[in-house]
Amino acid sequence: MSDTPADWFATPDAPREDEVLYVDVAGYEGPLDLLLDLARRQKVDLGKISVLALAEQYLGFIQTIRDRRIEVAADYLVMAAWLAYLKSRLMVPQAPSDDEPSGEMMAALLQFRLKRLEAMRKAAMQLVNRPRLARDVFARGQPEPVMIERRNLWEASLYDLLKAYANGRERGVPQDYHLFERTVWSLQEAREILTRLIGENMDWVPLDAYLDQFLSDPAQRKTATASSFASSLELARQGQIELRQTLTFGPLFMRRRQQDGKKPS
Amino acid sequence: MTDTSATGSEIDEHGEVGERNLRILEAIMFASAEPLSPAEIAPYLGEGADVPLLLERLAARYAGRGVNLVRRGDKWAFRTADDLSFLLRREQTESRQLSRAALETLAIIAYHQPATRAEVEEVRGVASGGGTFDVLMQTGWIRMRGRRRTPGRPVTYGTTEAFLDHFGLEGITDLPGLEELKGSGLLSSRLPPAFQVPLPFDGPLRDDEDPLDPDDQGESDPVE
Amino acid sequence: MTDTSATGSEIDEHGEVGERNLRILEAIMFASAEPLSPAEIAPYLGEGADVPLLLERLAARYAGRGVNLVRRGDKWAFRTADDLSFLLRREQTESRQLSRAALETLAIIAYHQPATRAEVEEVRGVASGGGTFDVLMQTGWIRMRGRRRTPGRPVTYGTTEAFLDHFGLEGITDLPGLEELKGSGLLSSRLPPAFQVPLPFDGPLRDDEDPLDPDDQGESDPVE
Numbered sequence: 001m002s003d004t005p006a007d008w009f010a011t012p013d014a015p016r017e018d019e020v021l022y023v024d025v026a027g028y029e030g031p032l033d034l035l036l037d038l039a040r041r042q043k044v045d046l047g048k049i050s051v052l053a054l055a056e057q058y059l060g061f062i063q064t065i066r067d068r069r070i071e072v073a074a075d076y077l078v079m080a081a082w083l084a085y086l087k088s089r090l091m092v093p094q095a096p097s098d099d100e101p102s103g104e105m106m107a108a109l110l111q112f113r114l115k116r117l118e119a120m121r122k123a124a125m126q127l128v129n130r131p132r133l134a135r136d137v138f139a140r141g142q143p144e145p146v147m148i149e150r151r152n153l154w155e156a157s158l159y160d161l162l163k164a165y166a167n168g169r170e171r172g173v174p175q176d177y178h179l180f181e182r183t184v185w186s187l188q189e190a191r192e193i194l195t196r197l198i199g200e201n202m203d204w205v206p207l208d209a210y211l212d213q214f215l216s217d218p219a220q221r222k223t224a225t226a227s228s229f230a231s232s233l234e235l236a237r238q239g240q241i242e243l244r245q246t247l248t249f250g251p252l253f254m255r256r257r258q259q260d261g262k263k264p265s
Numbered sequence: 266m267t268d269t270s271a272t273g274s275e276i277d278e279h280g281e282v283g284e285r286n287l288r289i290l291e292a293i294m295f296a297s298a299e300p301l302s303p304a305e306i307a308p309y310l311g312e313g314a315d316v317p318l319l320l321e322r323l324a325a326r327y328a329g330r331g332v333n334l335v336r337r338g339d340k341w342a343f344r345t346a347d348d349l350s351f352l353l354r355r356e357q358t359e360s361r362q363l364s365r366a367a368l369e370t371l372a373i374i375a376y377h378q379p380a381t382r383a384e385v386e387e388v389r390g391v392a393s394g395g396g397t398f399d400v401l402m403q404t405g406w407i408r409m410r411g412r413r414r415t416p417g418r419p420v421t422y423g424t425t426e427a428f429l430d431h432f433g434l435e436g437i438t439d440l441p442g443l444e445e446l447k448g449s450g451l452l453s454s455r456l457p458p459a460f461q462v463p464l465p466f467d468g469p470l471r472d473d474e475d476p477l478d479p480d481d482q483g484e485s486d487p488v489e
Numbered sequence: 490m491t492d493t494s495a496t497g498s499e500i501d502e503h504g505e506v507g508e509r510n511l512r513i514l515e516a517i518m519f520a521s522a523e524p525l526s527p528a529e530i531a532p533y534l535g536e537g538a539d540v541p542l543l544l545e546r547l548a549a550r551y552a553g554r555g556v557n558l559v560r561r562g563d564k565w566a567f568r569t570a571d572d573l574s575f576l577l578r579r580e581q582t583e584s585r586q587l588s589r590a591a592l593e594t595l596a597i598i599a600y601h602q603p604a605t606r607a608e609v610e611e612v613r614g615v616a617s618g619g620g621t622f623d624v625l626m627q628t629g630w631i632r633m634r635g636r637r638r639t640p641g642r643p644v645t646y647g648t649t650e651a652f653l654d655h656f657g658l659e660g661i662t663d664l665p666g667l668e669e670l671k672g673s674g675l676l677s678s679r680l681p682p683a684f685q686v687p688l689p690f691d692g693p694l695r696d697d698e699d700p701l702d703p704d705d706q707g708e709s710d711p712v713e
Contacts, residue, residue: 029366032390075391112451116388119442119451124372126441128363133431136350138520140343143298144569144577151582154628156592158656162665164589165596166675172614173680291555292573309576331515345516352513352533353520 025065025072031079034058036114046115051107052090055083086110185220190227191235198241198256206251207232283319286310287326290319300340300430337429338436338467347433363400370397371406375428375440376452378465379410379421379474398422406431409481411474420481421474423467437467507543510534511550514543524564587624594621595630599652599664600689603634603645603698622646630655635698645698647691661691 028034038057042049062080065072089103101109131137185193197210207228208215214224232254235241244253293309294301303316310316320341324334327343335344345353363371370393373385386392401407406428412418424437434440443465446452452463470476517533518525527540534540544565548558551567559568569577587595597612598604610616625631630652636642648661658664667686670676694700 029369030389030391035390113388113390115449116451117390119446119449120369120372120376120388123376123440123442123446124368127372127375127432128368130432130434130441131347131350132433133344134355136354137347137433138345138353138516139298140295140567141520141522142566144296146296146577146579149578149580151580152627153582153584154587154630154655155584156587156595156655158658160587160592161596161599161656162670162673162675164592165600166670168593168597168613169684169686170677170680172612173684288555288570289573289576292569292576293555295556295567296569296577331512331517332519343519345520346512349513349516353516 025076031058031076032113032117034061034076035079035110036117039114046111046118049111049114051110052087054110055087055090058083059087185223185227187227187231187234190224191231194228194231194235195240198254200256202255202258204244204253204255206253208251210254282311283322286314286319287323290316290323294323294334294341294343297342300337300342300426302340305340335433336435338426340426340430342430344433363404364397366393367397367400371401374401374407374422375424375437376443376446376465377463378423378437378467379413379471380423381413381419381421383419385422409477411470411476412478412481414473414475418475420477437465440465506535506538507546510538510543511547514540514547518547518558518565518567521566524561524566526564587628588621590615590617591621591624595625595628595652598625598631598646599648599661601687602647602661602689602691603637603695604647605637605643605645607643609646633701635694635700636702638697638699642699644701648689661689664689 025034028037035054035058038061039046039049039054041057042053059080062072062076086103086106089100089106091103094102133139194210198205207225211224211228214220229252232241232243232252236243236254239257241254242257245251289309290306293306303320306320307314307316310319320334320336324336324341327334331346331349332343333346334341366389369389370385373388374380377384377388382393382398398407402409404427406425407422408425410421410423413421428434429436429439447464452465513533514530517530527544530540530544531538534543544558544560548560548565551558555570555573556567557570558565593613594609594617597609601608601612604612606617606622622631628651630649631646632649634645634647637645653659653661665673666688667676667684670686671678671680
C-alpha cells in the first residue's frame with residue numbers, strides 16, 4: 001500500500017513488466033471489458049446484440065493474439081473456453097434429456113453481465129460528475145474547531161508528599177555510613193588475605209597472629225575473625241592448608257599443606 | 266429552561282428559546298467543517314431541544330442562499346450552493362483523479378452494498394488488485410462493514426458518510442440512476458428475471474453479516 | 490450584466506444582480522481559508538460590483554445571528570458571534586496520580602530548593618528520567634529558578650505558588666522539619682545523628698545563582 005497521493009489518484013500507469021507480455025489485451029480490464037468493447041462495436045443496444053457473433057469475435061481476437069505467439073492471461077482463456085462452449089450450445093439444438101443450462105440461458109447471462117458492467121460504468125461516471133466536495137462545493141474554509149482544553153488535575157496530598165520525602169531520604173541513609181559497611185570482610189576477601197598471609201609458610205602459626213594487624217581495630221575484629229575462620233575451613237577442605245586446634249577455645253593453628261613429593265621441614 | 270420546556274417543545278422551538286437555539290445551531294454548524302449528527306449537536310442546545318426540527322428550520326432559512334445547510338446521511342453540514350460551483354470550482358483538485366478501476370469498484374460497492382470483494386470482482390469480470398480496495402479505503406469513502414455469513418467469512422464493504430459528503434448525496438438512496446437500475450434488475454447479482462431486486466444498504470449489519478473480528482478493526486478505520 | 494451595470498451600481502446592489510452577488514459573496518466568504526479583502530473578492534463578482542457595499546450588506550444580514558461577518562483590518566471573515574464563543578471551548582479535566590518517582594522528586598525539590606537535577610539525583614540515589622521533571626513542570630508546581638554558578642551552570646529548580654496552593658501551605662517554611670517528621674512517624678527515630686532536613690528556601694535568587702538565560706524562558710513557563 002502506498003501513501004503517496006500520486007499513486008492512488010493515478011494517471012495511467014506505465015505497464016508493469018509482467019503485463020508487457022499481454023500487450024494486445026493490456027488496454028482491457030479483463031475479458032468482460034474486452035467483450036463489452038466488442039459488443040459496442042455491433043452498434044446496437046446490448047439487449048439486442050448477437051451473442052453468437054460476439055462469441056465468434058472474441059474467439060477470433062484471442063486466436064489472432066495466440067497465432068502471434070503472445071501469451072494471453074488465463075482469465076481471457078477461461079472466457080474463451082466458456083464462449084466456445086456457449087457457441088456450441090447455441091448452434092446445437094438442446095436435447096430434452098439435457099440438464100446443462102441451455103445456450104439461450106447462457107447467452108442471457110452474458111448479456112446481463114455486460115449490461116450490468118456497462119450500467120456500473122455509467123453510474124461511476126455520473127457519480128464523479130456530481131458536484132463534489134472541495135472541487136465544486138465547499139465546506140467552511142476557516143472552521144472554528146471546538147477547543148478542548150485538557151487539564152490534568154494532579155492528585156497528591158501533603159501526606160503523600162511528606163511520605164515520599166521521608167522514604168527517599170531514609171533510602172539514602174545507609175549510603176551515608178558506607179565506611180561502616182566496608183568493615184565487613186566478604187568470604188572472598190578473607191580468603192585472599194589469608195592465602196596471602198599464609199603464603200608458603202609450612203610452620204604452624206595461630207590465626208590470631210596472622211590477623212594481628214586487623215584485630216587491633218575493634219570495628220574489624222569480629223568480621224575479620226569470622227570470615228577468616230570460615231575461609232580457612234574452605235581452604236582446608238580444598239587441601240590448600242592444614243588446621244590444628246589442641247583444646248576447646250584454644251588458638252587455631254594453620255599452615256600450608258605439604259604438596260606431594262615435598263617434605264615438611 | 267426546564268420550566269419553559271415543560272410547556273411543550275413545539276411552542277419553544279418557535280419562541281424565544283427556539284430563536285436562541287437556532288443561533289447556537291447556526292454557530293455550531295458554521296464552526297465545523299465536518300458534518301455533525303443531531304446527537305453531536307444536542308449537548309450544545311437547551312435541554313429537550315428538538316434538534317431535527319431545528320435543523321429543518323435552519324435548512325429552510327438557508328435554502329436559496331449562497332451557503333446551504335445540507336443533509337449527509339444522518340448528519341448535517343453547511344456547504345456552498347451547488348449552482349455556484351462554476352465560480353468556485355478549484356481545478357487543482359482535478360489532478361486527484363481516481364483510476365478507472367478504483368472508480369468502477371467504488372460505484373459497484375456503492376450500488377451493491379454490502380458487497381464482498383468477490384462480488385465486486387464478479388461484476389467487473391476481473392480480479393481486483395488489492396491496491397484498488399486500499400486506495401478506496403484511504404480516501405475514506407468505503408469501509409469494512411462486517412463479514413458475510415458464508416464459507417470463508419469474506420469481509421463486506423459499504424460506503425461511508427464521507428462518501429455521501431464528498432459526492433453531495435443526502436443518503437445512499439440519492440445515488441444517481443438508482444431507480445432506473447433497480448427497475449432494470451441490474452442491481453441483482455443473480456440471473457434475470459430476479460423477482461427481488463436488492464437495494465444498496467449502508468445501515469446496520471444485515472442478517473447475513475457478522476460483526477468484524479477484533480483483528481479487523483485496525484484495518485477498518487478509513488483514513489480520514 | 491455589463492448593460493445593467495451601466496445604469497449605476499447603487500441600484501444594482503439592491504436589485505436582482507445585487508442579490509446574486511450577495512449569494513456569491515456569502516459562498517466565497519464561507520469557503521475561504523483566510524480573511525479576504527475587497528480586492529480579492531472583486532474578481533468573483535459581476536463587473537462594477539460595489540464590493541465594500543456588498544460586504545456591509547452581508548454583515549448587516551448576519552448581525553445578531555450565530556455567525557457574524559466581521560472586519561479585521563481591511564479584510565473580512567465569518568466568525569462565531571462573540572457571545573457564543575463559549576460554545577467552542579470545552580474543558581476536560583482528568584484526574585491523574587503522580588508517579589512515586591515524580592512525587593519523591595517533587596518532595597526533594599521542595600525541601601532542598603534551590604536544587605539542581607544532579608542534587609536531586611544525589612539525594613534520591615537514583616538518576617531521574619528526564620520525563621519526571623517534565624511531568625512536574627506540567628503540574629505547574631516546580632519552576633526553573635536560575636542557574637547555579639558552578640561548572641556546567643546547571644538549572645536550579647524550586648517550587649511555585651501553585652505548589653503552596655495545592656498542598657495548602659502558607660509558605661514553604663510550613664513544610665514540617667526533622668523533629669515533626671520523626672514525631673509523625675514518617676521518619677524513623679533511629680536515624681544517624683548527622684541526618685538533617687534542610688530549611689527550604691523559595692525566595693529570590695541566591696548568591697550562587699545566576700538568572701536564567703533568555704533562551705531558558707521558553708522552557709521555563711510551567712504549563713498551566
